[in-house]
Amino acid sequence: MDQPDELTLGPVSSQARPGPTLAEVFASSYRRLVVQMYGVVGNASEAEDLVQEAFVRASAARGRFARVDNPEAWLRTTALNLHRNRWRKRRNFIRVREQLVQPVDLDGLEEHLAVAEALRGLPHDQRTVLALHYLADLPLEEIATTLGVPEGTVKSRLHRARAAMAQLLNEEDHDV
Secondary structure (H helix, E strand, O other), X not given: OOOOOOOOOOOOOOOOOOOOOHHHHHHHHHHHHHHHHHHHHOOHHHHHHHHHHHHHHHHHOHHHHHOOOOHHHXXXXXXXXXXXXXXXXXXXXXXXXXXXXXXXXXXXXXXXXXXXXXXXXXXXXXXXXXXXXXXXOOOHHHHHHHHOOOHHHHHHHHHHHHHHHHHHHHHHHHHO
């Protein structure tokens, strides 16, 4: 009787000899398949990943895989299809990333850095209301709801934050 982790390939009848187990196919084909995939992808670890994934899929498709005439060809085709799918996903990701990533405009970068540095100098509550009001364009009512504080508290924090920012940015202008 076969072990639970073994797979018999080929037709099984009372007269037919059982085909090789998945373990036997692995032992006889793994190295050859990795070399072949290395020739395709040019990266040893990726080649191993592809072949291992092909064996995982063969194990998952026991019934279908058991009926193939050439298990090594099935595994090779599966590994090539996996590579093709990965390549397509990478290519599509690169295309999307290129469309989404805008070139960085370095004009005014010094002013942006000065503002960012001044923001870091503010207390957390003041920095939060400034960010929500000016960067997220939220009205005072929504900021109050978001933070769970009265609207008057938001106005007070915003007023103090503006004054502190003006002072911090003024100090930096004098330091330069």
